[in-house]
Amino acid sequence: MISARELVPGIVAGHKRAIARGLTWIERDHDRGRALVHLLFPRAGGAHIVGVTGAPGVGKSTLVNRLTLTLRSQGRRVGILAVDPSSPFSGGAILGDRIRMQESVMDDGVFMRSLATRGHLGGLSRATFGAVTLLAAAGFDVILIETVGAGQSEVEVMQLAHTTLVVLAPGLGDEIQAIKAGILEIGDAFVVNKADREGADQTARAIRGMLSLSRRDVAWVPPVVKTVAEQGEGIEELVDAVNRHRQYLDESGQWAERRGALALHLIELAMGDWTHRAIAQAQRNVDWSAVMEDVLSGGADVEELARQLLLQALKGRNHEP
Amino acid sequence: MIRVLVAKPGLDGHDRGAKVIARALRDAGMEVVYTGLHQTPEQIVDAVLQEDVDVLALSILSGAHPTLVPRIMELMREHELNDVLVLLGGIIPDDDVEAMIQTGVSRVFGPGTDTKDIIDYIREHVRRDD
Numbered sequence: 001m002i003s004a005r006e007l008v009p010g011i012v013a014g015h016k017r018a019i020a021r022g023l024t025w026i027e028r029d030h031d032r033g034r035a036l037v038h039l040l041f042p043r044a045g046g047a048h049i050v051g052v053t054g055a056p057g058v059g060k061s062t063l064v065n066r067l068t069l070t071l072r073s074q075g076r077r078v079g080i081l082a083v084d085p086s087s088p089f090s091g092g093a094i095l096g097d098r099i100r101m102q103e104s105v106m107d108d109g110v111f112m113r114s115l116a117t118r119g120h121l122g123g124l125s126r127a128t129f130g131a132v133t134l135l136a137a138a139g140f141d142v143i144l145i146e147t148v149g150a151g152q153s154e155v156e157v158m159q160l161a162h163t164t165l166v167v168l169a170p171g172l173g174d175e176i177q178a179i180k181a182g183i184l185e186i187g188d189a190f191v192v193n194k195a196d197r198e199g200a201d202q203t204a205r206a207i208r209g210m211l212s213l214s215r216r217d218v219a220w221v222p223p224v225v226k227t228v229a230e231q232g233e234g235i236e237e238l239v240d241a242v243n244r245h246r247q248y249l250d251e252s253g254q255w256a257e258r259r260g261a262l263a264l265h266l267i268e269l270a271m272g273d274w275t276h277r278a279i280a281q282a283q284r285n286v287d288w289s290a291v292m293e294d295v296l297s298g299g300a301d302v303e304e305l306a307r308q309l310l311l312q313a314l315k316g317r318n319h320e321p
Numbered sequence: 322m323i324r325v326l327v328a329k330p331g332l333d334g335h336d337r338g339a340k341v342i343a344r345a346l347r348d349a350g351m352e353v354v355y356t357g358l359h360q361t362p363e364q365i366v367d368a369v370l371q372e373d374v375d376v377l378a379l380s381i382l383s384g385a386h387p388t389l390v391p392r393i394m395e396l397m398r399e400h401e402l403n404d405v406l407v408l409l410g411g412i413i414p415d416d417d418v419e420a421m422i423q424t425g426v427s428r429v430f431g432p433g434t435d436t437k438d439i440i441d442y443i444r445e446h447v448r449r450d451d
C-alpha cells in the first residue's frame with residue numbers, strides 16, 4: 001500500500017492515474033486523503049479557481065466544456081470538478097455532467113472529475129475543497145468548479161473560488177429568482193446563456209440594472225456576457241472577463257487575501273466535521289435513557305449537558321474513527 | 322461508496338436500457354457516472370481513469386461487441402486498470418459470451434436481467450475495498 005508522501009511526485013508531475021487515486025483518497029476520507037491535502041496545500045497557490053453556478057439545466061456543463069476548449073487554446077491546463085446531488089434516500093447519485101464535456105476532456109492538459117454532494121449543503125461536496133488543492137498542486141492553471149444546479153443557496157462556491165460565474169438563461173422570472181436566491185451578490189461575472197432564445201437582451205439588461213443598485217465592490221463592475229454555449233458563441237468574451245477578473249484581484253491585493261480566507265474556511269469546515277463526529281460518538285456511547293430522565297425531571301440543563309457531552313466526546317481523540 | 326461508470330460504446334441509437342441500469346444502481350446507493358451515447362473505447366477508458374471507478378458497466382445493443390470490447394479491455398490493461406470490475410450488458414448472443422469473458426469481462430448480463438442481480442453481483446465482486 002502506497003503512502004500519501006509516495007503519491008505526491010506523480011501528482012505534481014501531472015500523471016492522471018496518481019491524480020485520480022489521490023482524489024479518491026480525499027473523497028473516501030482516508031487518513032491518506034487528509035495527509036495528501038496537508039502535503040499539497042503549500043504547492044496549491046497558483047491556480048485560478050473559477051466557480052460556475054446557476055439553476056438546473058441553464059447550460060453550466062456545456063459552458064464548462066467551451067471554456068475549457070478556449071482556455072486550452074491559450075495554452076492553459078484545466079482541471080474540472082463537477083458536483084451533482086446525492087439522493088437523500090439511497091445515498092447514491094447519477095453524475096451526468098461529463099456528457100456535455102466529451103470534446104474537452106480527452107486531452108492530457110485536462111482532468112475532469114465528477115463528485116456527488118454526499119449530504120453536504122451549499123452546492124459543493126465536502127471533498128471539493130481538498131480536490132481543488134490537489135488539482136492546483138498538480139499544475140492545472142485554471143480549475144473550473146460546476147456546482148449543483150440547485151438554483152439557490154449554492155453560495156459556498158464563492159468561499160472557494162477566486163471568480164464566480166453565475167449562469168442564467170433568458171426567460172421571465174429568472175431575474176426575480178436571481179434576487180431571491182441572493183446570487184446577485186455572489187457573481188463576479190454573469191452569463192446569460194442560451195442567448196439564441198428570445199429575451200436574452202432583456203435578461204442581460206435586467207441584471208445590469210439590478211447590479212447597478214446593489215454593488216458590493218465599486219472597483220469591479222461584474223460584466224454581463226451573453227453566450228450560446230451549444231454553438232460556442234460569446235465564449236472568448238467570457239474567458240476575457242474571467243482573465244480580467246484575475247488581473248483585478250492581483251492588482252487590488254485580493255488574490256493573496258483570498259488564500260488566507262480559504263484557509264480560514266477550511267478550518268471552519270474541519271471544526272464542523274469534528275463536531276459532527278463528536279455528536280455521532282456521543283450518540284453511540286452515552287446512556288440516553290438516564291440522560292433523558294435527568295432532563296425530564298428538571299435536573300439537567302440541556303445546554304450545559306450538550307456542552308459537556310461534546311467536550312467528553314472530543315477529549316483525547318486525535319484521529320478520526 | 323461504490324462508483325460505477327455506465328458507458329455506451331459504439332453507434333447505438335438509444336440509451337433507455339443504460340439509463341434504467343444507472344437509476345437502479347443509484348437507488349441501490351451507488352454513484353453512477355453516466356457519459357451518454359456514442360463513446361469511443363478511448364473516451365470510455367479515459368473516463369474510467371479520471372473518475373477512478375470501481376466498476377465499468379458497458380451496454381452494447383448494436384452487435385459491435387466483438388470489436389469494441391477487446392479494444393476497451395486492451396486499453397484498460399495498457400492503463401493498468403486491472404482492479405476495475407467490467408460488466409457487459411445489452412444484446413450479446415449466447416455464442417459470444419465465452420469470447421467476451423476471455424477478453425477480461427467478468428460477467429455478461431443478457432436482456433431482461435433483473436437489475437437486482439446486477440446490484441448483487443457488483444456488491445459481491447467489487448475488487449477494491451475502500
Ligand SMILES: Nc1nc2c(ncn2[C@@H]2O[C@H](COP(=O)(O)OP(=O)(O)OP(=O)(O)O)[C@@H](O)[C@H]2O)c(=O)[nH]1
Pocket residue numbers: 054055056057058059060061062063097100148149193194195196197227228229230231
Ligand atoms: N438553446 C440552447 N441550449 C443550450 C445552450 N447551452 C446548453 N444548452 C442545452 O441545455 C441543456 C442543459 O445543458 P447542461 O450543460 O447539461 O446544463 P447544466 O446547467 O449543466 O445542467 P445541470 O448540471 O443538470 O444543472 C442541454 O440540452 C444543452 O444542450 C445554448 O446556448 N442554447
Ligand SMILES: [Mg+2]
Pocket residue numbers: 060061062096097146
Ligand atoms: Mg451540468
